[in-house]
Amino acid sequence: MNNKMSKSEKEKQIRREAKATIILFLICFVWNVGCAYGLSGCSVRVLGLPLWWVLSTPGVFVIAIVGVIFLVRKVFVDFDLDEESEGGAHHAE
Amino acid sequence: MQSKHLIVLAILSAYLLINLGIGIYINRKTAGEENFLSSYFVGSRGMGGLVLAMTLVATYTSASSFLGGPGLASTFGLSQSWIAGVQIGATFLTLGVLGKKFALISRRIQGVTISDYLRARYQSGAVVVLCGLALVVFFITQMIGQFIGGATLIQTVTGVPYWAGLLLFGAVVVLYTAFGGFRAVVLTDTLQGIVMTCGTFLMMFFIIRQCGGMEDIVNQLNVSNPGWDLMGKGAYGKDIAVLQPGYMVSYWVLVGIAVLGLPQTAVRCMGFKDTRSMHRAMIYGTVVIGILMIGMHLAGTLAYPLVENANLASTDQVIPYVVMKYMPGWAAGFFLAAPLAAVMSTVDSLLILSSATILKDLYLNYIVKRKVCPEEEDVRDVSSELMKTHPAAAANVPKISFGITAVIGILTCLIALNPPDVIAWINLFAFGGLEATFFWPIIGGLYWRKGNSKACLASTTVGLITFVFFNRVKILPLGIHEIVAALVLGGIVYFAVGSATAQEVPDEDMLEKCF
Numbered sequence: 070m071n072n073k074m075s076k077s078e079k080e081k082q083i084r085r086e087a088k089a090t091i092i093l094f095l096i097c098f099v100w101n102v103g104c105a106y107g108l109s110g111c112s113v114r115v116l117g118l119p120l121w122w123v124l125s126t127p128g129v130f131v132i133a134i135v136g137v138i139f140l141v142r143k144v145f146v147d148f149d150l151d152e153e154s155e156g157g158a159h160h161a162e
Numbered sequence: 163m164q165s166k167h168l169i170v171l172a173i174l175s176a177y178l179l180i181n182l183g184i185g186i187y188i189n190r191k192t193a194g195e196e197n198f199l200s201s202y203f204v205g206s207r208g209m210g211g212l213v214l215a216m217t218l219v220a221t222y223t224s225a226s227s228f229l230g231g232p233g234l235a236s237t238f239g240l241s242q243s244w245i246a247g248v249q250i251g252a253t254f255l256t257l258g259v260l261g262k263k264f265a266l267i268s269r270r271i272q273g274v275t276i277s278d279y280l281r282a283r284y285q286s287g288a289v290v291v292l293c294g295l296a297l298v299v300f301f302i303t304q305m306i307g308q309f310i311g312g313a314t315l316i317q318t319v320t321g322v323p324y325w326a327g328l329l330l331f332g333a334v335v336v337l338y339t340a341f342g343g344f345r346a347v348v349l350t351d352t353l354q355g356i357v358m359t360c361g362t363f364l365m366m367f368f369i370i371r372q373c374g375g376m377e378d379i380v381n382q383l384n385v386s387n388p389g390w391d392l393m394g395k396g397a398y399g400k401d402i403a404v405l406q407p408g409y410m411v412s413y414w415v416l417v418g419i420a421v422l423g424l425p426q427t428a429v430r431c432m433g434f435k436d437t438r439s440m441h442r443a444m445i446y447g448t449v450v451i452g453i454l455m456i457g458m459h460l461a462g463t464l465a466y467p468l469v470e471n472a473n474l475a476s477t478d479q480v481i482p483y484v485v486m487k488y489m490p491g492w493a494a495g496f497f498l499a500a501p502l503a504a505v506m507s508t509v510d511s512l513l514i515l516s517s518a519t520i521l522k523d524l525y526l527n528y529i530v531k532r533k534v535c536p537e538e539e540d541v542r543d544v545s546s547e548l549m550k551t552h553p554a555a556a557a558n559v560p561k562i563s564f565g566i567t568a569v570i571g572i573l574t575c576l577i578a579l580n581p582p583d584v585i586a587w588i589n590l591f592a593f594g595g596l597e598a599t600f601f602w603p604i605i606g607g608l609y610w611r612k613g614n615s616k617a618c619l620a621s622t623t624v625g626l627i628t629f630v631f632f633n634r635v636k637i638l639p640l641g642i643h644e645i646v647a648a649l650v651l652g653g654i655v656y657f658a659v660g661s662a663t664a665q666e667v668p669d670e671d672m673l674e675k676c677f
Binding site: 079080083084086087089090091093094097098101102105106109114116117118119121122125126127129130133134136137138140141145146147148149150151 | 240243244246247248250251254255258259262263265266269376377379380391392393394407410411414418419436437438441442444445448449452456609677
């Protein structure tokens with residue numbers, strides 16, 4: 070992968086990843102709260118458990134896993150964590 | 163019954179011994195490693211994906227995830243399980259937002275604690291002292307709370323007196339943490355995470371089997387615990403109370419976004435090997451935490467018919483009661499290792515970070531620095547330099563580190579023997595208090611260049627006061643939790659003060675290291 074990124078490129082990439090993570094978190098939030106309250110009157114049951122719970126709780130679990138796999142494959146980038154400390158900038162004094 | 167107690171006690175003891183063994187093994191293996199601070203406190207930044215995921219989940223998962231929460235779920239029904247599901251984001255959020263930032267910064271500043279980061283980022287003694295103090299106070303009370311939970315559990319299920327149970331597993335945690343340092347903490351966390359996952363499946367299996375399958379459970383619940391399947395059901399009583407939506411949704415802050423402010427999980431971002439490990443850990447951690455949280459709380463909900471006529475003193479007794487009454491000895495022993503593991507994995511992480519904070523901020527950066535360079539006034543972290551330039555001071559550091567870790571651990575254990583009321587009181591605020599203290603200093607500091615020490619101090623103070631105030635005075639509408647107010651006000655103050663007091667050009671050294 071691209072592990073020859075400069076310091077500022079890394080900073081930019083990290084901000085992109087953090088934003089994507091927050092978006093996934095917000096999707097989980099909306100899905101979880103939306104299903105819980107939106108379907109709370111619904112009488113459909115799965116294995117005896119109400120649909121609002123099945124979709125909101127195990128449902129958000131599935132969404133989170135799929136979402137994280139997507140993030141890691143498509144948004145997150147591998148780069149070297151160590152290279153820049155070789156310059157010795159922090160040993161200036 | 164007596165022989166069952168013995169089997170359980172034997173399995174639990176064996177489990178404790180394995181953990182102790184890991185600590186001693188790590189201690190032998192790492193003896194004489196070059197960079198002691200980095201080795202003892204962040205495991206030389208060598209964690210792979212699985213270990214990182216497991217230690218994050220295990221640290222985050224405490225006694226309440228196995229005892230308190232599922233116990234509540236037996237009366238609160240599926241609503242409690244829904245709340246537990248909110249915690250799904252804990253690992254991917256922590257790693258996705260804090261992971262690489264902390265990984266880079268901690269390597270640049272050779273940092274091993276959250277205080278190290280705050281010192282480098284805000285260059286202010288006041289910030290380090292305020293946050294360090296909050297950290298140590300909240301951590302110690304949380305540890306005491308966990309110790310009490312663990313000892314009470316051992317007492318309930320084996321009949322061993324409270325003090326003996328406390329000393330037994332308190333000693334084990336303190337010993338393996340003091341001997342093995344961070345590496346022992348994360349390795350035992352991994353084992354404990356696996357035990358917790360298996361324990362969750364065991365619990366589900368035995369409850370569903372005991373009640374005669376899902377269909378029977380649902381029929382029994384409909385009769386015995388009406389409202390168990392409603393979103394927002396309250397405690398079971400004469401009429402069905404309703405949990406307010408504001409209260410329910412607040413959990414998306416308390417155990418959702420605000421977990422970014424927990425120093426004990428944030429510090430793990432300083433310890434992983436490479437970005438690939440972090441990416442893997444995001445996936446593994448999400449899977450494991452989902453199984454643990456949703457599984458255990460669903461099990462608690464389904465367990466209600468089993469405890470309906472048991473006349474338990476509190477909902478904390480639900481899980482121990484079900485385990486001892488309905489599981490065979492081997493399964494009971496194995497399952498009970500799980501909440502014990504949750505306690506240990508939380509305590510060890512809090513212990514090692516408290517110890518690191520005290521060692522670096524009090525001993526190295528204060529006492530030793532005063533001795534060797536009394537004229538220097540700035541607040542730079544000099545501990546790594548001191549370790550190199552003053553071999554005499556450095557030689558003592560391993561011993562002092564073991565010592566500090568052991569002393570805090572033993573002290574905590576002793577207080578847990580006979581905890582004063584103030585501990586329970588502070589513990590009400592400990593989890594949210596940590597979030598209110600650290601959220602904006604961490605997040606604002608990592609992503610906003612203008613964030614400075616004044617913003618940090620103001621927002622932490624306002625956040626903490628708001629949190630405690632609304633915790634005592636319940637006047638927020640719709641049952642909204644105090645953490646929401648604390649983070650909102652803290653955030654406003656952070657950005658307002660930051661903008662008002664920002665320097666034209668932020669300090670160059672700080673920008674170099676933190677951005």
